[in-house]
Structure formats: C-alpha cells, structure tokens
Amino acid sequence: MSKLMEQFLEQSAQAEDGFYRMEEQRLQAEDRRREAEHARELHMLQMLGQMFASISSSRPGSAATPCKTAPPPPPPPTASITAQRKTLTLVISAVLERYYALGSTSHKGMEDDILSLVKTIIPPLTSKKHKGQDGRIGIIGGCQDYTGAPYFAAISALKVGADLSHVFCTKDAATVIKSYSPELIVHPVLDSPNAVEEIEKWLPRLHGLVVGPGLGRDDFLLKTAKEVIERSKARDIPIVIDADGLWLVTQQPSVIQGYQKGILTPNFMEFTRLYEALHHEPMDSSDHQRGVLQVSAAMGNLTLVLKGEQDLITDGSRVFSCSVEGSGRRCGGQGDLLSGSMGVLAHWAHTASTAGTVRSVNPSVVAAFGACSLTRQCNSQAFQQHGRSTTTSDMIQEIGSAFKKLFES
Numbered sequence: 001m002s003k004l005m006e007q008f009l010e011q012s013a014q015a016e017d018g019f020y021r022m023e024e025q026r027l028q029a030e031d032r033r034r035e036a037e038h039a040r041e042l043h044m045l046q047m048l049g050q051m052f053a054s055i056s057s058s059r060p061g062s063a064a065t066p067c068k069t070a071p072p073p074p075p076p077p078t079a080s081i082t083a084q085r086k087t088l089t090l091v092i093s094a095v096l097e098r099y100y101a102l103g104s105t106s107h108k109g110m111e112d113d114i115l116s117l118v119k120t121i122i123p124p125l126t127s128k129k130h131k132g133q134d135g136r137i138g139i140i141g142g143c144q145d146y147t148g149a150p151y152f153a154a155i156s157a158l159k160v161g162a163d164l165s166h167v168f169c170t171k172d173a174a175t176v177i178k179s180y181s182p183e184l185i186v187h188p189v190l191d192s193p194n195a196v197e198e199i200e201k202w203l204p205r206l207h208g209l210v211v212g213p214g215l216g217r218d219d220f221l222l223k224t225a226k227e228v229i230e231r232s233k234a235r236d237i238p239i240v241i242d243a244d245g246l247w248l249v250t251q252q253p254s255v256i257q258g259y260q261k262g263i264l265t266p267n268f269m270e271f272t273r274l275y276e277a278l279h280h281e282p283m284d285s286s287d288h289q290r291g292v293l294q295v296s297a298a299m300g301n302l303t304l305v306l307k308g309e310q311d312l313i314t315d316g317s318r319v320f321s322c323s324v325e326g327s328g329r330r331c332g333g334q335g336d337l338l339s340g341s342m343g344v345l346a347h348w349a350h351t352a353s354t355a356g357t358v359r360s361v362n363p364s365v366v367a368a369f370g371a372c373s374l375t376r377q378c379n380s381q382a383f384q385q386h387g388r389s390t391t392t393s394d395m396i397q398e399i400g401s402a403f404k405k406l407f408e409s
C-alpha cells in the first residue's frame, strides 16, 4: 500500500514538474515575442522620428535682398507650409514621447532623436523679424583676472544666433572685453555699488542669462550675482550657471534649487564640490550616472550637465549622454563656448515649449544636449585644422558650420 502511495506521489511530482517546465517555456516564448515586438516598435518610432525631423528641418529659404544678377528669391513661407511644419514637429514630439515611454536604452538612437528635437526649436530665419527677436542674452562675469571667459560665452551666443549679446563685468575688465570685439555690448557695472539695480534695468530685455564665466570669487561680485539670479527667476528668464557661478551654488544651493528654467554646467571638479556640499559625503566616482541623478534630485530636478569624455545630461528623471566626437584637445574656454551657446538654445527651447512644439522632453534638457553636441562638433572641426594648437577661438570660428552640419542638414 505504502509502495503504491510512493509511486503515486512520485508520478504526481513528475507531472507537476512537467507542467511547470512547460509553463516556464511558454512564458519565456511569450517574453521573447514581447521583446521582439517592443524592439520592432522602438525601431519603427525611431525611423519615423528621423523621417519627420528631416522633413521638418528642410526650411524654406530666407528672403534675401534681390539684386540684378541673382535668381528670383524663393517665395516667403506660406501659411500652409507653416502649418505643415507645426504638424510635423508635433508628430516628432508625439513619436518621441511614445519612444521614451517605451524606455529606450539605445544611446546612439537616443542621441539622434534628441538632435532631431533640437532642430525643431531653432527659429527660422525670415525677413519678418526685427533685431532682438531671436534672442538677447546676458553674461554675468568678467573681472580683472578673467576677461577671456565672458568674451567666449558672449560671442558664442551671437554666433549661434542670438541677435544681441550683453556682458555685465567689472569696470577694469570692460575696456579689455570691448577691445576683443565690437559685436558685444559691454556694461562696466558689476563692481559698482548699485550693480544689482544697474543690471536689473536690462533684465526686462533679456531672454537668457549665463552666470559665472570669468566672474571670480570675490564676495561682493558673488553677492551681486546671487541677487541678479533671484531677480531673473522672478522674471522667468532661463538661467545657465557655469564656472564661478557654480561656486556660488555650492555655497548656497537654494539660489537656484527647483528653478525649472535653470541649468548647471559643472566640469568634474565643480560637480564633485557640489555633490559633497549637497550630500555631506564623498562622491562615488565610479558611478557618474547615479551621481548626476542624485545632484539633480537634490537641486529640485534642476537640469544638470556633467561635462567630460561623454557629457551626461539629466533633469533627475533620466540621463542622456552626449558623445558627439570631439578631440583630445582640452584648451581652456571650451566650457564658456558651451554655456554661451546654451543660453541661446535655452531661450529657443522654452519658447518652443510654450508654443507646444517640445512636449516629450524637458526643454532645458533639449537645450543642454544641443549645446553639448555643438561644442564637441566645433572641437572636432577645429582640431582637424589646427591639431595640437587648437584654441577656443578656433572652435568659435567653427560654430557656423558645426551648427549647420548638426542642426540644419
């Protein structure tokens, strides 16, 4: 009897095992089918995104002043073309929204998609606009020691496409900066006793602010910068904080914490300082992705760019990495080119977001990604010509063609 019972139990156990094995195989097959479907869907959405982006970025030509020998100018953009462009950019946004909801992990695909999105924020060049409409950018920085940094940032903003670029610097830096370029508007106010009021007069006219390049760490200048940041936030102006501006943020994070139009652009050293000030412990330098998510979260989901071999960009929800090929040349001032360009792109991205064009990704992230790609592309192009002797001025010369290659082709 007990033998029969044993046999019966053994057979039931075998049947049960068989059942679970089959069920496991069935579930694995189902998983594989779902994964394949998921990959197909991602691939299709990616291709659609690229297709729509290339259609939408082929703009009507800008209306040039006619001259006798020139062919007739192309017709101005008609209402139907404008409507078509708008529909296409909305489709790109919807495609990307679905794509990111599916959780892509493909870095190359992701880079291409964000680049497509950058293309949609660039205002078309038309004869219908007046000077200033494509951006008036202010740089807070420039002191006795550092005159190059604010110049690099301000001229980069102009070369990317801002119409006017202002530098608010100390009195002794102003003449020097003016002498580098007649294109810049230079205000020698940063060390005057009523600096904040002097700068505030201009805020209603500014579309973007870059705080820090060549600012130095003098207490009075940092206090002025802090007050200008507060007043710019009250006016909802996009603010990029770089270099010594990040020194200020490290001392007083609340100055920009939680401001959704703020972007921080630390190099590794600046990032480490900020991390340690926020978390009161040394950073785990083996996991940069985790580090940037932690700092962004601690700063109230502020957009953050950790510059390096790959630029890591996050707003605390996901990390985008920009690895457009640059070069091995690390001359000073590349970060200034980056922050100046970002000031303009941030203005364009937030304008596009208000118009409903950018919906799927945080506009600050789109601007940051655009500026990182551009800086790296400039670095690569300048390096091809100048090799080891490449300087930031050589990179600035490349902004026009790098911009065209990345965003207008």
Ligand SMILES: NC(=O)C1=CN([C@@H]2O[C@H](COP(=O)(O)OP(=O)(O)OC[C@H]3O[C@@H](n4cnc5c(N)ncnc54)[C@H](OP(=O)(O)O)[C@@H]3O)[C@@H](O)[C@H]2O)[C@@H](O)CC1
Residues within 6 Å of the ligand: 145, 146, 147, 148, 149, 150, 212, 213, 214, 215, 216, 243, 244, 267, 268, 269, 270, 332, 333, 335, 336
């Ligand atoms: N022409 C001009 O006018 C220019 C002016 N500029 C202006 O200068 C001001 C000060 O800026 P800053 O970056 O030199 O200051 P700071 O934070 O003390 O860093 C210095 C220390 O950080 C380190 N370090 C740097 N990068 C690192 C990395 N990736 N990874 C690791 N370590 C890194 C490096 O350490 P080291 O190699 O010496 O050990 C170095 O000692 C600011 O206003 C800026 O705008 C610049 O824009 C350039 C062009």
Ligand SMILES: Nc1ncnc2c1ncn2[C@@H]1O[C@H](COP(=O)(O)OP(=O)(O)OP(=O)(O)O)[C@@H](O)[C@H]1O
Residues within 6 Å of the ligand: 243, 266, 267, 268, 307, 308, 309, 310, 311, 326, 327, 330, 331, 332, 333, 334, 335, 336, 337, 338, 372, 375, 376
């Ligand atoms: N190791 C690297 N490889 C490739 N590109 C890099 C590397 N490090 C930095 N970059 C690029 O150089 C740009 C500026 O970064 P960098 O770390 O030089 O900033 P920074 O130190 O703040 O510059 P600055 O000299 O203006 O103060 C970034 O856009 C980044 O992409």
